Amino acid sequence: TAVADPAPTPASSPADSDLVRAARGLPVRRTPVWFMRQAGRSLPEYRALRAGTRMLEACQDPDLVTEITLQPVRRHGVDAAILFSDIVLPLVVAGVDIEIKPGVGPVVAHPVRTVADVDALPPLEPDRLAFLATAVRRLVAELGTTPLIGFAGAPFTLATYLIEGGPSKEHARTKAFMYAEPQAWGRLLDRLAVSAATFLNTQVDAGASAVQLFDSWAGVLSAADYAERVLPHSRAVLDGLGDRDVPRIHFGVGTGELLPLIGDAGADVVGVDWRVPLDEAARRVGPHRSLQGNLDPAVLLADRATVDREVRRVVEQGRAARGHVFNLGHGVLPETDAGVLTHVVELVHELTTR
Numbered sequence: 001t002a003v004a005d006p007a008p009t010p011a012s013s014p015a016d017s018d019l020v021r022a023a024r025g026l027p028v029r030r031t032p033v034w035f036m037r038q039a040g041r042s043l044p045e046y047r048a049l050r051a052g053t054r055m056l057e058a059c060q061d062p063d064l065v066t067e068i069t070l071q072p073v074r075r076h077g078v079d080a081a082i083l084f085s086d087i088v089l090p091l092v093v094a095g096v097d098i099e100i101k102p103g104v105g106p107v108v109a110h111p112v113r114t115v116a117d118v119d120a121l122p123p124l125e126p127d128r129l130a131f132l133a134t135a136v137r138r139l140v141a142e143l144g145t146t147p148l149i150g151f152a153g154a155p156f157t158l159a160t161y162l163i164e165g166g167p168s169k170e171h172a173r174t175k176a177f178m179y180a181e182p183q184a185w186g187r188l189l190d191r192l193a194v195s196a197a198t199f200l201n202t203q204v205d206a207g208a209s210a211v212q213l214f215d216s217w218a219g220v221l222s223a224a225d226y227a228e229r230v231l232p233h234s235r236a237v238l239d240g241l242g243d244r245d246v247p248r249i250h251f252g253v254g255t256g257e258l259l260p261l262i263g264d265a266g267a268d269v270v271g272v273d274w275r276v277p278l279d280e281a282a283r284r285v286g287p288h289r290s291l292q293g294n295l296d297p298a299v300l301l302a303d304r305a306t307v308d309r310e311v312r313r314v315v316e317q318g319r320a321a322r323g324h325v326f327n328l329g330h331g332v333l334p335e336t337d338a339g340v341l342t343h344v345v346e347l348v349h350e351l352t353t354r
């Protein structure tokens with residue numbers, strides 16, 4: 001005789017949340033949703049709170065980090081918080097002279113251009129991350145059953161900022177250094193992997209329920225170069241979590257050709273941008289990993305009918321994956337109307353509630 005499914009019970013803890021369950025490929029109550037860059041300039045309350053405080057100062061102030069991280073959770077009802085911080089923060093805390101310039105991004109005072117520059121990079125002392133542990137503990141206490149995602153920048157993407165000196169498109173200097181100085185390249189990425197692991201482990205030890213490793217710019221590499229010169233270092237970051245039992249999300253932009261390798265680096269969830277539909281991405285990563293993504297952030301600037309159609313398409317294509325965490329294919333664009341983000345959360349929930 002058929003037995004009716006029991007009505008889903010609410011999550012008892014962040015570890016039992018739909019985000020963590022989808023990441024592990026377990027049944028969910030409904031598809032979890034969060035947005036990369038959900039904190040930040042799309043929110044007037046963020047602009048008000050940040051006024052007069054420099055980005056990298058804000059990231060080291062536990063009161064501001066807590067409040068800014070909670071803002072999008074309160075406003076949109078997303079299924080996860082992501083720590084308000086930045087991928088360059090571990091370098092800044094270690095003593096590297098970096099500034100985040102408004103409208104530009106991270107700018108490095110003395111770019112890494114020689115083997116000696118690599119060897120002169122200061123290590124990250126874990127005890128300088130006390131502010132981070134404080135912020136995470138406070139957040140976890142405030143969030144209840146909503147999971148907090150901790151994150152770090154992957155070695156390759158951090159290397160692009162250090163070598164280029166700031167944001168860049170082609171990352172030509174970075175690749176030139178990778179080809180010309182393979183040993184120094186390996187040492188640089190080793191060091192970046194160690195500090196990224198320290199940064200992640202601090203967050204998990206303070207209570208973060210999942211982690212995301214951002215290798216935003218890895219998509220500029222061929223699969224062969226990625227596999228040989230980058231993947232082992234990203235794997236070192238994720239392996240550095242040891243037996244900390246939290247799902248690992250691994251994301252980059254333009255990584256269609258790299259998706260299986262992004263998974264192989266040690267991900268439970270592969271983040272996908274808008275270029276590859278999720279059903280095709282599911283074929284590429286195989287049956288043992290979940291997917292996160294992949295609505296084009298620009299769609300949120302279109303009319304409501306287009307937004308709804310594209311959200312439905314992503315939800316449908318996401319059904320091909322072992323588990324699906326709904327997200328954008330990259331960060332929220334600053335000009336996005338916050339109300340549209342709230343609507344997307346409601347629509348995904350409505351479409352997927354069992």
Ligand code: 1CP
Nearest residue numbers: 036037038039040055083084085086087105167214216331
């Ligand atoms: O003045 C400001 O408001 C600064 C804008 C800003 C913000 C809000 C920057 C500068 N970083 C952040 C926060 C941030 N950065 C978060 C917060 C959590 C959330 O998602 O809500 C996260 C996860 C990041 C991570 C980050 N920083 C990445 C990886 C994610 C991605 O977008 O690919 C990267 C590449 C950075 C570097 C960076 N920091 C800031 C900017 C504008 C950039 C990108 C610059 C570039 O295009 O190269």
